[in-house]
Amino acid sequence: MSIFAIKDKMDDLVKELNQHSYNYYVLAMPTIADFEFDKKLAELARLEQEHPELADPNSPTLKVGGDITKNFTTVKHKWPMLSLGNTYNEQDLRDFDERVKKTIGERFEYVCELKFDGLSISLTYEDLKLVKAVTRGDGxxxxxxxxxxxxxxxxxxKLKDLAAPPIFEIRGEILMHRAAFERLNKEREELGEVQYANPRNFAAGTVKMQDSGEVAKRPLDCFLYSLNTDKNYFKTHWESLQTLKSWGFHVSEHSELNTNVDDVLSFVRKWDEERFNLSYDIDGIVIKVNSYAQQQELGFTAKSPRWAISFKYKAQEVETILEKVTYQVGRTGAVTPVANLKPVQLAGTTVKRATLHNANEIERLDLHEGDSVFVEKGGEIIPKIININLKKRKPGANRIIYPSICPECNTGLIRNEGEVAFYCPNDEACPPQIVGKIQHFIGRKAMNIDGLGDETIETFYQKGLVKHISDLYTLHERADQLKTLERFGERSIENMLKGIEDSKQMPFEKVLFGLGIRYVGETVAKKLAYGTKNIETLVGATLEELVSINEIGQRIAESIIEYFKKPEHLQQIALLKSYGLKLEVVENEIALQSDKLTGKTFVISGVFETYSREELKDLIESNGGKMLSSISAKLNFLLAGDNMGPSKLDKAKKLNIPLISEGDLLEMLK
Incomplete structure (x- = not known):
């Protein structure tokens, strides 16, 4: 290979790896497996070693992670957050062990820890209080x-009184448990939003959200695994881990202290099997020399410590036959392709189906009927096809073509500009959309109708008892017909009809959420309800009027306008109103505790000791005060907590708006 070809190859690798790093660390949407990324990184490192004169000064081999997002304040780490060297085979671990022995001799211990598949975080405590939490960033x-x-x-x-250093930093990993991921991803699917690929991405995306109130609604977890201080308070890493536990920090119970590399390898092999029994994802094992004195003796390379290494598990992969591709139509009309596979064992379960995500994925894979496919289940909850074995493709096999019409109702599919999914627009006559919409309407977060479940709705639809959400409110007229159905006794029918009648008392925001308008989730429904006060105002609102409501963006506004253009939707709303459902905000829904804050406006910013921001908002509104979405000359008070945004503080000072604390607010209410 000529020197010019080598330079081109290196430049291409730098460009590709930088893009993958950006996708992983900044967008939290990786487009390549860790193993493939590490292979490319190793290839670039080899070429740089052979041709140092051609190396890029900003090569990804010199970086730890990705770039910094522009949405948060950038903070320099007091102790750099270095990455670890990775290995995928046992011989590399033995080589690492030999390198350690050459430097510090034979007498030492290893600490083995699970390598959590999440987002690295650094927590700083001063005088026993959490004062700062910073992501890894670029290290x-x-x-x-x-x-x-x-x-x-x-x-x-805040920690209880204990003999802790005045300032210390703890490092850990933010993650999301698989059960929470599946539940939240299903909600995103129902809203027609892009789903996250795995819990790691969902956790990373959540941590980077601007609204901490929304973050609080998503159940995140955190395991802590290292302590940094200005001077050594402990002799070993193991001792520091036990102390962190005693201080009340969440430390994994699965760590292990080993005296030789054979025990380390036993630990690695054990968790290669048992990792699938955990409620969260791990992607490897971290091995550290235990003694802090020996760690100092071993030192660091430019980007990683010489006293630690990461053994990464390969995502489990098997080969099987693609039997056919089917298409599922969701509540919002999104058509999702699913690969039906010849059953095969993978990661401890029998896999029969794999996600194909969308039409773009089918095209990327160039799928053909009967293909022999490689299926992976690593960080992904749902198995996915990662490649095709072209050597086994049957001659003359037909290419898989994504349909142009809905597989359920034969309506032509549409694809909105800038979106990857195709949708069936026939939401009033497409069976799975109808059933899905009614199931959504009765759900706990919407109308919360007791005595009704998803299977019951499916049965009612098949029997012709319900075709629209409004039909639920006429079921009492067909009680005799209900009694003829299997598994429907008199008591269960009574409970169901009572639940339907009781649902008429649900507030406007719940009805609005229950309608299932695309992109209108719980929070958006509440903003719309209180921003428009009634359904007539909402139906007649212009794009400009909708986007002027706090947190309503153009995409949501366009979806709302499109929804109310359909006569069928307006007819349903008219029927719901005639049946007595609440389609306006009842002004006394917020029961006034007093009128002490009447005529006063507030903005809340920061974190508070006693109350959450939502509780403070309720407190203000229940005493007659009004919440504003932003700081302006109309604002009376800025309720300021810890870590409030500097831009809000500067703007408030320029406008001479009084800053009040949590205590000040409570004084005003005495």
Whole structure:
């Protein structure tokens, strides 16, 4: 290969790896497996070693992670957050062990820890209080996400009196358990939003959200695994881990102290099997020399410590046959392709189906009927096809073509500009959309109708008892017909009809959420309800009027306008109104405790000791005060907590708006 070809190859690798790093660390949407990324990184490192004169000074081989997002304050790490060297085979671990022995001799211990598949975080405590939480970023500086991290239940804000250093830093990993991921991703699917690929991405995306109130609604967890201080308070890493536990920090119970590399390898092999029994994802094992004195003796390379290494598990992969591709139509009309596979064992379960995500994925894979496919289940909850074995493709096999019409109702599919999914627009006559909409309407977060479940709705639809959500409110007229159905006794029918009648008392915001308008989730429904007061105003609102409502963006506004253009939707709303459902905000829904704050306006910013921001908002509104969405000359008070945004503070000072504390607010209400 000529020197010019080598330079081109290196430049291409730098460009590709930088893009993958950006996708992983900044967008939290990786487009390549860790193993493939590490292979490319190793290839670039080899070429740089052979041709140092061609190396890029900003090569990804010299970086720890990705770039810094522009949404948060950038903070420099007091102790750099270095990455670890990775290995995928046992011989590399033995080589690492030999290198350690050459430097510090034979007498030492290893600590083995699970390598959590999440987002690295650094927590700084001063005088026993959490004062700062910073992401890894590029290893030397990261994003200040303190307000968001304070919403995680097992990260203490303040420690009890103990003999801790005046300032110390703890490092850990933010993650999301698989059950929470599946539930939240299903909600995103129902809203027609892009789903996250795995819990790691969902956790990373959550930590980077601007609204800490929304972060608090998503159940994140955090495992802590290292302590940094200005001077050594402990002799070993193991001792520091036990102390962190005694201080009340969440430390994994699965760590292990080993005296030789054979025991380390036994630990690695054990968790290669048992990792699938955990409620969260791990992608490897971290091995550290235990003694801090020996760690100092071993030292560091430019980007990683010489006293630690990471053994990464390969995502489990098997080969099987693609039997056919089917298409599922969701509540919002999104058509999702699913690969039906010849059953095969993978990661401890029998896999029969794999996600194909969308039409773009089918095209990327160039799928053909009967293909022999490689299926992976690593960080992904749902198995996915990662490649095709072209050597086994049957001659003349037909290419898989994504349909142009709905597989359920034969309506032509549409694809909105800038979106990857195709949708069936026939929401009033497409069976799975109808059933899905009614199931959504009766759900706990919407109308919360007792005595009704998803299977019951499916049965009612098949029997012709319900075709629209409004039909639920006429079921009492067909009680005799209900009694003829299997598994429907008189008591269960009575309970169901009572639940339907009781649902008429649900507030406007719940009805609005229950309608299932695309992109209108719980929070958006509440903003719309209180921003428009009634359904007539909402139906007649212009794009400009909708986007003027706090937190309503153009995409949501356009979806609302499109929804109310359909006569069928307006007819349903008219029927719901005639049946007595609440389609306006009842002004006394917020029961006034007093009128002490009447005529006063507030903005809340920061984190508070006693109350959550939502509780403070309710407190203000229940005493006659009004919440504003932003700081302006109309604002009377800025209720300021810890870590409030500097831009809000500067604007408030320029406008001479009084800053009040949590205590000041309570004084006003005495």
């Amino acid at each position: 030397t500086k990261g994003d200040d996400v303190t307000t968001n991290i304070k919403t995680i239940h097992n990260i203490p804000h």
